[in-house]
Amino acid sequence: MNARERVKLALNHKEADRVPFDLGGTVLTSINLHSYRKLRKYLGLPQVDVRVMDIFQQIAEVDDDVRERLNCDVRNVAPRSSATFKIDINSTDMPGYDFFHDEWNIGWRMPKDGGFFYDMFHHPLAGATTIDEIKNFKWPNPTDPGRFEGLTERARHIGEDLGELVIAGGMAAGFFELVCWTRGYAEVYPDLVNNVRWVEYLMDTIVDIKLAYWEIALPLLKGHVDVVQEADDVAGQFGLLISPDTYRKLIKPRHKKIVDFIKARADVKVFYHCCGAIREIIPDLIECGFDIINPVQVSAAGMESKALKRDFGKDIVFWGGTVDTQGVFTDGTPRQVRDEVRRRVDDFAPGGGFVAAAVHNIQANVPPENIVAMWEAVREYGVYGEDNAPGRRPESYWEGYPEAVAVEVRAATSPDARIAGRALTPEEAAALIAKTTITAPELVQMRQAIIDGSAAQAVAAAQAALDAKITPSEIINDVVIPAMEIVGEKFECGEYFLPEMMASAIGAQGIMKLLRPKLTESGIEPLATAVVGTVKGDLHDIGKNLVAMMWEGSGFNVIDLGPNVAPEKFVDAIRKDGDVKLVGLSALLTTTMPMIKRTIQAIDDAGLRGQVKIMVGGAGVTQHFADEIGADGYAPDASAAVRRAKELLSLEA
Numbered sequence: 001m002n003a004r005e006r007v008k009l010a011l012n013h014k015e016a017d018r019v020p021f022d023l024g025g026t027v028l029t030s031i032n033l034h035s036y037r038k039l040r041k042y043l044g045l046p047q048v049d050v051r052v053m054d055i056f057q058q059i060a061e062v063d064d065d066v067r068e069r070l071n072c073d074v075r076n077v078a079p080r081s082s083a084t085f086k087i088d089i090n091s092t093d094m095p096g097y098d099f100f101h102d103e104w105n106i107g108w109r110m111p112k113d114g115g116f117f118y119d120m121f122h123h124p125l126a127g128a129t130t131i132d133e134i135k136n137f138k139w140p141n142p143t144d145p146g147r148f149e150g151l152t153e154r155a156r157h158i159g160e161d162l163g164e165l166v167i168a169g170g171m172a173a174g175f176f177e178l179v180c181w182t183r184g185y186a187e188v189y190p191d192l193v194n195n196v197r198w199v200e201y202l203m204d205t206i207v208d209i210k211l212a213y214w215e216i217a218l219p220l221l222k223g224h225v226d227v228v229q230e231a232d233d234v235a236g237q238f239g240l241l242i243s244p245d246t247y248r249k250l251i252k253p254r255h256k257k258i259v260d261f262i263k264a265r266a267d268v269k270v271f272y273h274c275c276g277a278i279r280e281i282i283p284d285l286i287e288c289g290f291d292i293i294n295p296v297q298v299s300a301a302g303m304e305s306k307a308l309k310r311d312f313g314k315d316i317v318f319w320g321g322t323v324d325t326q327g328v329f330t331d332g333t334p335r336q337v338r339d340e341v342r343r344r345v346d347d348f349a350p351g352g353g354f355v356a357a358a359v360h361n362i363q364a365n366v367p368p369e370n371i372v373a374m375w376e377a378v379r380e381y382g383v384y385g386e387d388n389a390p391g392r393r394p395e396s397y398w399e400g401y402p403e404a405v406a407v408e409v410r411a412a413t414s415p416d417a418r419i420a421g422r423a424l425t426p427e428e429a430a431a432l433i434a435k436t437t438i439t440a441p442e443l444v445q446m447r448q449a450i451i452d453g454s455a456a457q458a459v460a461a462a463q464a465a466l467d468a469k470i471t472p473s474e475i476i477n478d479v480v481i482p483a484m485e486i487v488g489e490k491f492e493c494g495e496y497f498l499p500e501m502m503a504s505a506i507g508a509q510g511i512m513k514l515l516r517p518k519l520t521e522s523g524i525e526p527l528a529t530a531v532v533g534t535v536k537g538d539l540h541d542i543g544k545n546l547v548a549m550m551w552e553g554s555g556f557n558v559i560d561l562g563p564n565v566a567p568e569k570f571v572d573a574i575r576k577d578g579d580v581k582l583v584g585l586s587a588l589l590t591t592t593m594p595m596i597k598r599t600i601q602a603i604d605d606a607g608l609r610g611q612v613k614i615m616v617g618g619a620g621v622t623q624h625f626a627d628e629i630g631a632d633g634y635a636p637d638a639s640a641a642v643r644r645a646k647e648l649l650s651l652e653a
């Protein structure tokens with residue numbers, strides 16, 4: 001049986017000779033350049049000029065010698081770049097960074113010092129308000145002939161000469177990802193609440209570009225390609241980023257359109273990549289026609305492997321999920337990695353429907369011995385056979401196996417999980433409203449506008465309240481803060497998601513901006529001054545922004561240093577303001593979590609530790625981690641971050 005036959009059996013929910021293994025088969029199951037070099041050395045293979053598979057993510061094209069050694073079963077066929085566009089990296093004009101603009105005019109940069117990836121710094125449609133701006137935007141040409149050069153021949157070679165499974169990537173990322181990248185996350189999420197027509201127009205424009213590409217590519221690939229790859233991140237660590245309703249109304253119909261379009265033109269399976277806690281929409285993904293999900297982030301809420309297989313294993317293939325990359329893969333011993341893989345193989349592999357791969361690209365901090373331990377364990381425990389196969393092990397097989405892998409499995413079973421969210425009951429909502437005592441119509445209107453995420457109306461109502469001689473402190477204490485508490489409750493119980501919360505926070509921020517000069521005039525102080533940022537090397541800023549907005553909406557003066565903030569910048573900011581009482585450090589990557597500790601150390605070394613309380617958070621951060629590194633507080637989400645900040649500073653909650 002060759003590799004292609006093996007994977008095809010798995011994709012058809014049948015057991016082959018063994019579980020197929022993927023490393024480097026897609027841009028989402030590959031390996032960071034640094035860890036790849038280390039892996040080659042560990043395997044005793046000669047150092048080579050490592051080719052970059054994806055410049056943005058700085059991942060390696062896995063060479064044939066590694067593929068042979070690790071018996072990789074999948075290979076990617078990707079379009080070439082357009083004949084009229086070439087990436088031009090500029091290393092001089094942005095101090096501290098290499099940067100370039102891609103063919104969507106999205107700006108990407110990578111820190112020269114200690115950077116592992118390129119990340120976005122420019123969103124070309126940020127600030128756009130009209131549909132004409134979308135129409136007149138210079139979109140890439142999906143039918144540029146350069147893209148299709150040699151596509152058929154390369155796919156044929158992989159499938160027929162090499163006998164490996166052929167997976168085709170598209171001309172760009174997923175449609176919703178491109179919406180986020182061209183517009184900017186900070187604007188897209190609120191758009192989903194109060195600029196829906198505009199954002200739908202943008203979605204459709206991008207879907208059409210993608211389909212125009214597939215219209216030409218699929219006839220060229222037909223008969224040679226087995227899987228087509230799509231991706232759109234719509235989930236975080238503890239739940240979906242957008243509500244299931246928003247997914248169903250705005251994203252799902254377009255996903256279905258793309259899948260139908262592809263399947264009408266080629267007999268392929270469609271692979272869907274979405275990080276995080278997606279359990280709630282797996283039935284929707286199945287309805288859309290997706291056949292495969294990746295990366296199966298088993299450390300996210302509700303993504304427990306056994307339950308996923310039990311509930312969805314007949315209808316969807318799990319491609320990934322073999323080892324928790326937020327915990328055991330980086331922090332564990334090879335023995336722990338083997339134990340984790342053994343458990344995941346036993347959960348996912350019975351009856352086929354499983355392609356073993358790490359959760360997402362292997363990051364720069366994963367030791368090579370753990371990568372090899374993962375592979376060995378897949379080979380050892382993933383053999384299908386009569387007696388000792390996954391799902392058919394005798395009792396004795398599990399003797400001596402640890403009850404649970406010693407390394408913490410993060411959110412999967414966490415009480416912070418926000419899956420299966422529910423709306424506040426009318427009684428709960430009424431009880432929250434009853435806590436506020438306002439009656440003036442401007443204030444009642446303002447409260448409602450904040451809760452509904454109607455920023456312009458909220459600010460207009462605040463202006464009307466000022467005109468009616470209502471004082472700024474009444475507006476803040478009786479309306480803004482209680483309204484944001486209600487928003488926080490709705491978020492925590494799972495009624496509100498990122499878009500609703502951001503839209504509300506924008507309203508609250510707008511009011512605070514309006515009131516700030518008046519507060520200064522009347523000598524009214526903010527609750528406290530806070531400095532917040534995502535630590536150096538980490539460019540995830542959606543969660544940090546939300547925390548900053550919620551703090552601001554709750555009466556704090558917030559100095560937001562942005563993403564990728566070096567320890568000394570935090571120190572400078574604390575010194576410069578002189579009145580900072582709270583420092584917020586956010587990190588989402590296991591590679592950058594140690595930077596939180598270094599930042600705390602820098603604040604300590606500068607003699608400022610006694611002056612501030614330090615709160616930490618982010619997808620992989622836990623209370624346990626916070627305690628270990630000596631932070632004063634941790635919060636799992638932005639709403640809890642407000643409560644925790646007030647507790648830390650002994651302010652009235």
Ligand code: B1M
Pocket residue numbers: 056057058117119120185233234235236237238241275276277295297300325326359360361363498532537538539540541542543544546547583584585586587588589590591615616617618619620634635636637638639641
């Ligand atoms: Co990335 N990413 N990403 N990513 N990304 C994660 C974090 C990942 C868990 C996905 C996965 O494994 N499947 C993974 C990390 C794995 C690991 O650490 N081992 C990962 C990876 C690997 C990467 C890259 C390395 C990909 C690659 O290989 N190149 C790359 C690195 C970029 C970099 O930082 N240098 C990368 C890039 C990106 C995008 C650019 C595409 C995008 C970020 C866009 C942006 O932020 N501007 C992105 C996204 C969107 C995600 C996921 C899908 C979602 C993160 C998010 O925005 N959540 C994420 C999956 C996941 O989280 N499981 C993933 C929504 C947000 C509201 O939640 O940020 O958790 P969160 O914030 C919450 C709480 O955590 C808390 O409150 C917030 C609001 O409730 N909180 C705090 C946050 N900070 C706090 C601070 C506090 C208190 C609470 O006190 C101060």
